[in-house]
Amino acid sequence: MKKRIVLLIAITSIAFSHAQKDTTENLEINIEKSELKWSGEYAFYFGGHNGTIGFKEGYFVKSNGVISGGEFIIDMTSIICDDIEDEEANEGLVNHLKNEDFFNIKEFKTAKLVITSVEYHDNSHMKIYASLTIKGITLPVNFQAEVNYEKRQMTTKFKIDRQRWGIDYTSKLRDGAIADGIGFEVTLSL
Numbered sequence: 511m512k513k514r515i516v517l518l519i520a521i522t523s524i525a526f527s528h529a530q531k532d533t534t535e536n537l538e539i540n541i542e543k544s545e546l547k548w549s550g551e552y553a554f555y556f557g558g559h560n561g562t563i564g565f566k567e568g569y570f571v572k573s574n575g576v577i578s579g580g581e582f583i584i585d586m587t588s589i590i591c592d593d594i595e596d597e598e599a600n601e602g603l604v605n606h607l608k609n610e611d612f613f614n615i616k617e618f619k620t621a622k623l624v625i626t627s628v629e630y631h632d633n634s635h636m637k638i639y640a641s642l643t644i645k646g647i648t649l650p651v652n653f654q655a656e657v658n659y660e661k662r663q664m665t666t667k668f669k670i671d672r673q674r675w676g677i678d679y680t681s682k683l684r685d686g687a688i689a690d691g692i693g694f695e696v697t698l699s700l
Contacts, residue, residue: 536569539582543663543699544568546584553687559603564588566620568698570664577636577657577664578628582698584621586613611679618645626650634659638666644675663699670694 544565551558568582589607594600608615622643629637634657642651653668669691672678679688 534571534573534578537572537700539565539568539570540699541565541567543697545695545697547695548589549693549695551689551691551693553689558689559591560593561589561591561604563590570698570700571625576628576630577625580623580625582623584623585619586615586621587619589613589615612677614645621645623651642670642675645677647675649674661699663697665695665697667693667695 541564546563546565547560548563549558549560564585566583566585569580570577571579573579587608589604591600591603591607594603607613610616613621623640624643625638625640627639629639631637636655636657637652638655639650639652641648651668651670653666655664655666657664671690672692673690677692
């Protein structure tokens, strides 16, 4: 009987010590070094526009030594256009993107990406499953990403169909029609 009790205590101690090694921590991103580039193209001819949007805050969830989740708040009021040099035309496009038929930033000042799970291909390449909220609409997305441990950053590129998030602007001119895909190129730095 005493041997069974000692054995039970030993097994419990081992299990408890292993449980203590399982650690989870939040790693805050550096919003000054992190970058979110956007791009939109015309539907019927080559060309389009691109720019950046800033992060308000964000963090990765690190569990047992690997990235397992995260949450990132995007400041939609910070959207800028990088490819139009004429100041008035640039301001016109940015104001148009902030309007109700695009991102409606009066009502929705932020967007959010929440990493729900991660599948690792190898030590630095992974597939990320997440939920993306734009204009109050939350839908699942997934994309490939890469981690650079020396630079302490994760990078990814992906596209979304803007119509699914209620970004439903439709040009009345065929030549001015905007493609449904919006591209994102993201660098998240610690």
